[in-house]
Amino acid sequence: MRPVIPYVTAALLFGLGVYGVLRRRNAVLVLMAVELMLNAVNLVLVTADTTVQAVLPHSGQVFALFVIVLAAAEIGVGLAIVLQLYRLRAGVTVDDVPLAEPAPAVTPVERPEGAIR
Amino acid sequence: MTGADVLLLALGAVAVGSGALVVATRHLVRAGLWLVVCLGALAGNYLVLTAELVAWVQVLIYVGAVVVLLLFAVMLTRAPIGPSDDLDRPGWPAALVGAGSGLGLAVLLIDAFRWSRVDLPAAGTAERLGEQVFRSWVLPFEVLSVLLLAALVGAIVLSRPDIGRPAAPTAAPDGGERPARVASTPAADEGGRP
Numbered sequence: 001m002r003p004v005i006p007y008v009t010a011a012l013l014f015g016l017g018v019y020g021v022l023r024r025r026n027a028v029l030v031l032m033a034v035e036l037m038l039n040a041v042n043l044v045l046v047t048a049d050t051t052v053q054a055v056l057p058h059s060g061q062v063f064a065l066f067v068i069v070l071a072a073a074e075i076g077v078g079l080a081i082v083l084q085l086y087r088l089r090a091g092v093t094v095d096d097v098p099l100a101e102p103a104p105a106v107t108p109v110e111r112p113e114g115a116i117r
Numbered sequence: 118m119t120g121a122d123v124l125l126l127a128l129g130a131v132a133v134g135s136g137a138l139v140v141a142t143r144h145l146v147r148a149g150l151w152l153v154v155c156l157g158a159l160a161g162n163y164l165v166l167t168a169e170l171v172a173w174v175q176v177l178i179y180v181g182a183v184v185v186l187l188l189f190a191v192m193l194t195r196a197p198i199g200p201s202d203d204l205d206r207p208g209w210p211a212a213l214v215g216a217g218s219g220l221g222l223a224v225l226l227i228d229a230f231r232w233s234r235v236d237l238p239a240a241g242t243a244e245r246l247g248e249q250v251f252r253s254w255v256l257p258f259e260v261l262s263v264l265l266l267a268a269l270v271g272a273i274v275l276s277r278p279d280i281g282r283p284a285a286p287t288a289a290p291d292g293g294e295r296p297a298r299v300a301s302t303p304a305a306d307e308g309g310r311p
Contacts, residue, residue: 001121001237006162007226009129013136013155015219020140022211026204028145028190032152035183036136039159042175046168051235056253061241064163064171065250068178069261073268075183079190080275086194087278095206 006047014040027082027092031075038071121237124165132158143200149188156180167240 013036020033042064049060086092118126135154142148156179163172239245250258274280 001119001125001166002230002232002234004227004230004232005122005125005129006166007230008223009125009132009162011222011226012133012219014222015215015217016133016136016140017215018218019208019211019215022214023140023205023208025206026145028187028194028196029140029148029204031190032148032187033140035152035179035187036139036155039156039179042171043159043162046163046166046171049168049241050166050238051230056249057238058241058246058249059253061168061171061246062249062254064168065174065246066254066257066261068171068174069265072178072183073265075186076272077268077275079186080272082190083193084275084278092194093203 001050003047003051006043010040010043010047013037013043025093025095027085027094030094031078031082034078035071035075038067038074042067121165125162128158128161128165131155132162143202143204145191145196145201145204146188146198149184149191152187153180153184156184167237169240170243170246171241 017033017035017037017040020036021030024030024033045060045064045067047060049058049064052060054060082092085097089096132155135151135158138151139148139155142151156175160172160175160180163169163175
């Protein structure tokens with residue numbers, strides 16, 4: 001087995017993921033590109049498990065499992081944020097997200113002095 | 118080149134090609150479906166690299182759960198069915214950074230490994246991996262379970278707008294709202310009219 005083949009595959013996938021994160025404007029597509037990057041890391045870990053003689057056997061594959069769990073948690077929270085963004089702004093374009101916190105909207109409620117609280 | 122090399126090359130080509138389509142297509146739904154192809158090819162790569170358990174977990178969690186969640190998100194955000202033109206920002210810097218990191222890493226790895234060959238180790242079956250996880254990696258495993266719980270709670274709190282909302286109106290009339298309004302309106306009036 002030539003380890004350079006999966007390593008180069010992983011490097012190219014990581015590059016594609018970086019390109020996708022920087023290029024895409026839709027938040028769901030950004031999350032997909034992040035998945036590509038995480039998978040490239042997984043491929044590196046699994047391949048390194050075959051090439052590196054570690055003290056503990058199969059450490060790379062165990063770490064790949066951990067990264068898969070992290071990706072599952074990340075996608076859950078990420079999609080919750082994306083859906084909340086869609087609910088607030090009716091769109092998931094990343095460019096339109098205001099970076100500064102907007103001023104709190106004070107609703108002018110006129111309350112007479114003798115009103116029952 | 119042995120059979121494993123040919124398989125790795127073919128699956129890697131499929132993975133990179135479908136990954137390129139994920140970041141290049143104009144159809145939102147097709148991006149998710151190309152992601153399925155890419156992750157499936159990577160699962161095949163793991164099988165060739167004798168990581169059986171990781172391959173099946175990849176199929177179960179990534180193809181089964183993550184992509185389905187992404188497609189749910191595509192549907193819930195009312196994505197158009199046809200091609201959409203506003204998916205990308207003009208991206209020469211993105212192409213530059215992406216190609217730079219990808220090709221740079223590829224050159225580094227090619228320089229490190231050349232055309233050397235290694236023998237495949239013993240297969241990472243569920244029995245061996247489970248032994249490792251529950252013997253050497255118990256603490257990270259438990260920490261990950263806590264992290265999954267925290268992510269679950271966080272996702273629930275984020276997606277329910279009624280959590281945390283009732284605290285604001287009860288606190289506002291006593292202390293927060295009235296002095297701010299008294300202080301702000303005369304100042305705005307005096308400042309606006311010289």
